Amino acid sequence: MVKLLPERARVVIVGGGVIGCSIAYHLVKIGWQDVVLLERKQLTCGTTWHAAGLIGQLRDNQTLTKLAKYTAELYLELEKETGQATGYKVNGSLAIATTDGRFEDLKRRADMAKVFGLKVDVINARACQDYFPLMNIEDVIGGVFIPSDGQANPIDITLGLAKGARMGGAEIFEDTLVTKVNHDGECVTGVETEMGTVEANYVVLCCGMWTREFARNIGVTVPLHACEHFYVVTEPFEGVTPDLPVVRDYDAYAYYKEDAGKLLVGAFEPVAKPWAMKGIPDDFCFDELPDDFDHFQPILEGAMHRVPSLEKVGIQKFFCGPESFTPDNRYQIGPAPELKNLFIAAGLNSIGIQSAGGIGKVISEWIRDGYPPSDLASVDIRRNMPFQGNPNYLRDRVTETLGLLYAVHWPFYQYETARNVRMSPFHEHLSEQGACFGEIAGWERPNWFAPKRTEPN
Ligand SMILES: Cc1cc2nc3c(=O)[nH]c(=O)nc-3n(C[C@H](O)[C@H](O)[C@H](O)COP(=O)(O)OP(=O)(O)OC[C@H]3O[C@@H](n4cnc5c(N)ncnc54)[C@H](O)[C@@H]3O)c2cc1C
Structure with a gap:
C-alpha cells in the first residue's frame, strides 16, 4: 500500500543522505516525533553511498573535533540500538608526517584533541611501521595514532540512523522530489512536492550538492560547489589485514583504508576538479563520474613510494564521485538569515560521514532552543556574504580548498584563488x-x- 504524505509536520527534512537521516534521528531523540524526511530518489543515492567511510576525530579546530568525537561514540552504539549492522570497526588511525612543519601541526592538533578526552599517541617512524607494516618509512619523521578512530559502511550507517528515526516516530518518504519551499515572505510555511503540499513549522535543507541551487530559488545563499573526488581499490594482496589502521599521508595528499583484503587509496589532490558547472543531471542516482587516470597519477606514484607492494598489485576499481566543498572548508549549518525557520545542513567537505552524528545533534537542539548548543560560529551559515553564492567564485575557490584539507594549517593563510x-x-x-x-x-x-x-x- 502506498503511504500518503501527511498534510503537515512540525519539521520537514529535505534530503535522505547521512545528514538528513541523522537530523531526523536526533529530532526524535529530543522528543519531536512529528518529523517527515523527503528524499527525491532513494536514501544515500547522492554522495553518501560511495564515501570511503573513514571515521576520524582529529580536526583542525575545537568545534569540528567535538562533533566528530560525538559521531564516533554514536556509531559505536547504533547497531545495538537499531539492530541495523553498520560495518563500524574501531581499527584506529595513523597520521604520518614527513616534514617538521607537518609534525608540529599534527602534534598541535593532538594536544587539542586531548582536551576533549581523546586518547592520542605521538609516535616515532618505527612505531608507525609497527602499526602499518606495509609502509615505507625512509622519509617519515613520526606520526600520531588515535586508537578510537575507525571506519564504517556509509550506507549502513545511514540506514541505521533512518531506522532509529522511524523507531522514534519519524516518517521517511523516498521517490518524493521537493520542488519548492513555501513561505509567507518572512517565515517558512512548508514544502511543495510532486506528491502534494506538506505544511511545516520548520524546514531543514540537507540536499548535499543540490542545496546551493535549490536554496537560491528562494533567495537563500548556500556557498558550496561539487568537485570530483577520487579513490582506487586494489586487488587483494598479502599484508592487507582487517586490523590495519586507516593511514593519512597528508604530505602526499593520500589516505589508505583496508577494504575486505584490498587497499583503498584515496586522494585530496592540491588542484581539484570542480564538477557540474552546468547543473546536476535530474536523474542523478547512485551515479559514478568518468575516471581520470592522468589526474590521479601523481597520487598513485606517491602511494607506490609509501606502500612499495602497490607496484606489483593491480587496480580493481577506479572510483570518482561528486562531493560538495565550501569556500573555507567549513560546513554550512544553522538557520538561514534570509528566511525564518529554514535550517541548512550541507557543504560537508568530504567529512560528512564522520560529522553526521554531531551535526544531527546540534541542529536538532538548535531548532528546539532557537540558539546553538555551543559555539558554532566557524560553521554557521550566517558567516557568508551573498557574493559567495556566485558559481564562478565557488568554482575557482574549490579547486584550492579540497587540497587544503590535507595541507599544513598555517595561521593567517591567504587563499590564492577567487x-x-x-x-x-x-x-x-x-x-x-x-x-x-x-x-x-x-x-x-x-x-x-x-x-x-x-x-x-
Ligand atoms: C569519494 C568520496 C569519499 C568520501 N569519503 C568519506 C569518508 O571517508 N569519510 C567521511 O566522513 N566522508 C566521506 N565523504 C563525504 C561524504 O560522503 C559526504 O560528506 C556525505 O555523504 C554528505 O552527505 P549529505 O547527506 O550532505 O549529502 P547526500 O548524500 O548527497 O544527500 C543529499 C540527498 O538529498 C537528496 N535531494 C536533493 N535535492 C532534493 C530535493 N529537491 N528533494 C528531495 N531530496 C533531494 C539527494 O537525492 C540526496 O540523496 C566522501 C565523499 C566522496 C565523494
Whole structure:
C-alpha cells in the first residue's frame, strides 16, 4: 500500500543522505516525533553511498573535533540500538608526517584533541611501521595514532540512523522530489512536492550538492560547489589485514583504508576538479563520474613510494564521485538569515560521514532552543556574504580548498584563488606602494607593505 504524505509536520527534512537521516534521528531523540524526511530518489543515492567511510576525530579546530568525537561514540552504539549492522570497526588511525612543519601541526592538533578526552599517541617512524607494516618509512619523521578512530559502511550507517528515526516516530518518504519551499515572505510555511503540499513549522535543507541551487530559488545563499573526488581499490594482496589502521599521508595528499583484503587509496589532490558547472543531471542516482587516470597519477606514484607492494598489485576499481566543498572548508549549518525557520545542513567537505552524528545533534537542539548548543560560529551559515553564492567564485575557490584539507594549517593563510572580488578605490594606489593584500569578507586589504625593490607575496 502506498503511504500518503501527511498534510503537515512540525519539521520537514529535505534530503535522505547521512545528514538528513541523522537530523531526523536526533529530532526524535529530543522528543519531536512529528518529523517527515523527503528524499527525491532513494536514501544515500547522492554522495553518501560511495564515501570511503573513514571515521576520524582529529580536526583542525575545537568545534569540528567535538562533533566528530560525538559521531564516533554514536556509531559505536547504533547497531545495538537499531539492530541495523553498520560495518563500524574501531581499527584506529595513523597520521604520518614527513616534514617538521607537518609534525608540529599534527602534534598541535593532538594536544587539542586531548582536551576533549581523546586518547592520542605521538609516535616515532618505527612505531608507525609497527602499526602499518606495509609502509615505507625512509622519509617519515613520526606520526600520531588515535586508537578510537575507525571506519564504517556509509550506507549502513545511514540506514541505521533512518531506522532509529522511524523507531522514534519519524516518517521517511523516498521517490518524493521537493520542488519548492513555501513561505509567507518572512517565515517558512512548508514544502511543495510532486506528491502534494506538506505544511511545516520548520524546514531543514540537507540536499548535499543540490542545496546551493535549490536554496537560491528562494533567495537563500548556500556557498558550496561539487568537485570530483577520487579513490582506487586494489586487488587483494598479502599484508592487507582487517586490523590495519586507516593511514593519512597528508604530505602526499593520500589516505589508505583496508577494504575486505584490498587497499583503498584515496586522494585530496592540491588542484581539484570542480564538477557540474552546468547543473546536476535530474536523474542523478547512485551515479559514478568518468575516471581520470592522468589526474590521479601523481597520487598513485606517491602511494607506490609509501606502500612499495602497490607496484606489483593491480587496480580493481577506479572510483570518482561528486562531493560538495565550501569556500573555507567549513560546513554550512544553522538557520538561514534570509528566511525564518529554514535550517541548512550541507557543504560537508568530504567529512560528512564522520560529522553526521554531531551535526544531527546540534541542529536538532538548535531548532528546539532557537540558539546553538555551543559555539558554532566557524560553521554557521550566517558567516557568508551573498557574493559567495556566485558559481564562478565557488568554482575557482574549490579547486584550492579540497587540497587544503590535507595541507599544513598555517595561521593567517591567504587563499590564492577567487581573489580581488571586492577592492577599494585605493587598491591600485596601495598596490603601487608594495601592498601585500589579505582578504576579509571578500575585501582586499593591505596586510603589510614590501620594502622597495622586493616583491610582495
Ligand atoms: C569519494 C568520496 C569519499 C568520501 N569519503 C568519506 C569518508 O571517508 N569519510 C567521511 O566522513 N566522508 C566521506 N565523504 C563525504 C561524504 O560522503 C559526504 O560528506 C556525505 O555523504 C554528505 O552527505 P549529505 O547527506 O550532505 O549529502 P547526500 O548524500 O548527497 O544527500 C543529499 C540527498 O538529498 C537528496 N535531494 C536533493 N535535492 C532534493 C530535493 N529537491 N528533494 C528531495 N531530496 C533531494 C539527494 O537525492 C540526496 O540523496 C566522501 C565523499 C566522496 C565523494
